[in-house]
Amino acid sequence: MSSRNGxxxxxxxxxxxxxxxxxxxxxxxxxxxxxxxxxxxxxxxSDYPANHPEWELLIQKDWAHDxxxxxxxxxxxxxxxxxxxxxxMFNAVGGSSIYYGGEWPxxxxxxxxxxxxxxxxxxxxxxYEEMKPYHDEVDRFIGVxxxxxxxxxxxxxxxxxPPHPLGKAGRKAAEGANALxxxxxxxxxxxxxxxxxxxxxxxxxxxxxxxxxxxxxxxFDLIYLPQALQAGLKLKTGARVRRxxxxxxxxxxxxxxxxxxxxxxxxxAEVVVLCANGIGTARLLLLSDSAVHPDGLANSSGxxxxxxxxxxxxxxxxxxxxxxxxxxGPAGQLLHSMQFYDTDLDxxxxxxxxxxxxxxxxxxxxxxxxxxxxxEETWGEGFHAAAEAHGSGLLWACNVEDLPEETNRVTLDxxxxxxxxxxxxxxxxxxSENTRKILRFAVERMTEAHEVVGATKTFPVELWIDQPGxxxxxxxxxxxxxxxxxxxxGRAHDVPNLFVxxxxxxxTGGSANPTCTITALALRVAKGIAANARDQAVAL
Amino acid sequence: xxxxxxxxxxxxLSVPDYLRQPPRQPSAEERAALGAVADALIPPHxxxxxxxxxxxxxxxxxxxxxxxxxxxxxxxxxxxxxxxxPAEERPAALxxxxxxxxxxxxxxxxxVAGAYLMIPEVRAAIGYPGQRKHPPRFDExxxxxxxxxxxxxxxxxxxxxxxx
Numbered sequence: 174m175s176s177r178n179g180x181x182x183x184x185x186x187x188x189x190x191x192x193x194x195x196x197x198x199x200x201x202x203x204x205x206x207x208x209x210x211x212x213x214x215x216x217x218x219s220d221y222p223a224n225h226p227e228w229e230l231l232i233q234k235d236w237a238h239d240x241x242x243x244x245x246x247x248x249x250x251x252x253x254x255x256x257x258x259x260x261x262m263f264n265a266v267g268g269s270s271i272y273y274g275g276e277w278p279x280x281x282x283x284x285x286x287x288x289x290x291x292x293x294x295x296x297x298x299x300x301y302e303e304m305k306p307y308h309d310e311v312d313r314f315i316g317v318x319x320x321x322x323x324x325x326x327x328x329x330x331x332x333x334x335p336p337h338p339l340g341k342a343g344r345k346a347a348e349g350a351n352a353l354x355x356x357x358x359x360x361x362x363x364x365x366x367x368x369x370x371x372x373x374x375x376x377x378x379x380x381x382x383x384x385x386x387x388x389x390x391x392x393f394d395l396i397y398l399p400q401a402l403q404a405g406l407k408l409k410t411g412a413r414v415r416r417x418x419x420x421x422x423x424x425x426x427x428x429x430x431x432x433x434x435x436x437x438x439x440x441x442a443e444v445v446v447l448c449a450n451g452i453g454t455a456r457l458l459l460l461s462d463s464a465v466h467p468d469g470l471a472n473s474s475g476x477x478x479x480x481x482x483x484x485x486x487x488x489x490x491x492x493x494x495x496x497x498x499x500x501x502g503p504a505g506q507l508l509h510s511m512q513f514y515d516t517d518l519d520x521x522x523x524x525x526x527x528x529x530x531x532x533x534x535x536x537x538x539x540x541x542x543x544x545x546x547x548x549e550e551t552w553g554e555g556f557h558a559a560a561e562a563h564g565s566g567l568l569w570a571c572n573v574e575d576l577p578e579e580t581n582r583v584t585l586d587x588x589x590x591x592x593x594x595x596x597x598x599x600x601x602x603x604x605s606e607n608t609r610k611i612l613r614f615a616v617e618r619m620t621e622a623h624e625v626v627g628a629t630k631t632f633p634v635e636l637w638i639d640q641p642g643x644x645x646x647x648x649x650x651x652x653x654x655x656x657x658x659x660x661x662x663g664r665a666h667d668v669p670n671l672f673v674x675x676x677x678x679x680x681t682g683g684s685a686n687p688t689c690t691i692t693a694l695a696l697r698v699a700k701g702i703a704a705n706a707r708d709q710a711v712a713l
Numbered sequence: 714x715x716x717x718x719x720x721x722x723x724x725x726l727s728v729p730d731y732l733r734q735p736p737r738q739p740s741a742e743e744r745a746a747l748g749a750v751a752d753a754l755i756p757p758h759x760x761x762x763x764x765x766x767x768x769x770x771x772x773x774x775x776x777x778x779x780x781x782x783x784x785x786x787x788x789x790x791x792x793x794x795x796x797x798x799p800a801e802e803r804p805a806a807l808x809x810x811x812x813x814x815x816x817x818x819x820x821x822x823x824x825v826a827g828a829y830l831m832i833p834e835v836r837a838a839i840g841y842p843g844q845r846k847h848p849p850r851f852d853e854x855x856x857x858x859x860x861x862x863x864x865x866x867x868x869x870x871x872x873x874x875x876x877x
Contacts (some may be wrong), residue, residue, distance in 0.1 A: 225731070227776050227777060228844060233780075234781060234783050235780070245721070245728075246721060264726075290874065301876065322867075324871050351865050354865070386844075500844060536841050537826060540830075544819075548812075553754070564840050
């Protein structure tokens with residue numbers, strides 16, 4: 174039995190990850206009555222595994238990236254049996270930024286014009302230049318660190334905080350890139366180099382992708398949400414949204430949600446904003462079918478859930494005959510390279526990849542890497558050499574641009590449900606031949622970058638099955654309701670008081686780590702809602 | 714009720730319960746078997762005895778089993794199986810296990826190696842300080858890019874593709 178909760182709010186936001194946090198802060202500061210519903214709860218920096226000496230074992234299960242392995246109460250199962258990869262996420266206040274590395278590169282100008290430049294996919298309805306002021310505003314708010322003037326970008330790219338040290342590992346990677354005449358630039362990270370608002374200075378723990386014990390990484394439970402709460406945001410944790418409720422007129426009226434005891438509630442809202450990531454948002458839209466929206470909410474185009482992009486990751490770990498202090502962060506990117514970002518048909522594929530260098534902390538992790546050499550090299554007499562290599566390692570890693578394909582999609586599984594009986598998402602994702610070519614090319618280049626500066630051992634991984642946390646494209650934006658789900662301000666073509674503000678919006682994915690772009694889009698969506706409030710289908 | 718539980722034992726949703734001790738203490742026989750497996754995988758080296766003979770190994774083994782409390786029955790059962798194998802045949806038996814049941818071997822070997830690599834003296838010997846706060850000097854970042862290492866990139870100039 175649903176209970177009606179409190180008063181109708183102006184704006185109800187589903188999810189408190191980067192996009193939800195930015196949208197919430199923007200709208201509450203603009204004077205609206207805003208509520209966020211979050212299925213997880215708070216994580217304290219003192220909770221993170223790196224606080225304990227057994228952290229390398231904790232990340233294998235209890236703190237794994239893959240929710241199907243981790244299986245926390247806030248997680249929901251993903252049906253991945255027809256997918257080449259297992260998407261990852263973190264379900265908590267702050268969303269998956271709890272577990273991202275804080276790498277903060279913007280998309281390049283070409284990413285917004287793939288159709289115009291490469292004759293494939295679609296152009297975005299907005300441009301690099303239109304996005305820039307939103308990026309700049311978010312960067313200032315969270316205190317992004319970096320070096321101004323990256324030559325991979327148009328002039329005018331500056332950062333509010335100084336960079337982090339390259340460290341010995343980063344210097345080694347830079348030497349490799351220089352030897353090959355590659356572009357590289359000191360890492361741009363959403364990690365504070367000095368005390369900034371609610372963020373602490375980086376302590377170089379090196380475990381950013383498993384939570385920052387220092388509270389320096391801009392996870393959005395630590396920045397934006399605290400400021401939003403201070404400004405009056407209402408936040409309910411342990412609140413799992415099961416559907417967006419629409420009326421006979423097709424407009425959103427609010428959401429049904431389930432609390433941590435399994436009780437059902439209804440929260441009314443003038444406007445609903447979905448920020449539940451590229452899988453969760455598509456799932457929720459498909460769950461919200463009705464007589465007016467028989468194929469799922471906002472789905473007259475049939476594109477909700479389709480065009481899922483996951484940025485397949487590949488890596489090459491390299492070990493050297495010199496100490497590289499491999500346990501020292503940030504991780505975070507020590508540097509990035511955009512050398513192979515844009516299309517060069519001589520390479521045999523379209524679009525490209527973004528590379529970055531990272532530390533490789535932990536002796537058990539080093540032993541795990543050496544398993545690829547076989548039993549004799551890892552165990553027995555080989556064990557000690559494998560463990561002792563831990564301080565001389567450096568990781569080159571890539572995000573690969575996977576192109577949007579309608580067959581890569583999120584649907585509702587007919588059998589699997591979460592603990593509240595809500596259908597689980599089914600992920601169908603297959604690597605294209607173009608993507609496989611980029612992955613192979615990337616591994617060759619990263620191996621080259623190691624070998625040119627004397628790596629004695631390299632360990633390629635051509636595809637990380639359990640790494641894709643970049644969940645993109647499943648509610649794409651565009652000007653044409655027949656070929657897109659929402660407009661360039663995130664407003665659903667079919668439901669004028671429903672908005673999407675997360676990675677689902679992205680038309681193409683580029684290969685830059687996307688949280689930076691997601692937050693700029695969320696800021697743009699939220700400002701659009703605020704600026705046009707009087708003209709909404711439901712005026713605010 | 715969620716298949717993952719409505720909440721953790723501590724009443725949390727997004728934070729797993731942290732266990733300093735395994736959900737049950739291994740029996741003496743299991744402990745001996747785990748030590749035997751560890752000794753087979755990690756022979757004496759550089760002044761260190763076999764893992765089971767290093768002071769403190771048992772307490773770190775408990776910590777490792779606590780961290781993988783989900784697998785304690787699987788790990789102890791496998792250890793008993795290989796603990797019963799004659800010592801001289803144990804490495805070969807473990808090698809065959811690694812080939813035949815790689816996931817199970819992965820868990821077993823991670824737990825015993827993880828325990829060994831937590832021993833403070835072992836960490837000191839391999840030069841691992843553990844993950845900890847170690848902020849840079851004020852001028853460290855500048856120092857590391859002002860020696861000309863970035864100059865080749867800057868000298869090549871803009872490298873992006875203009876877009877219409």
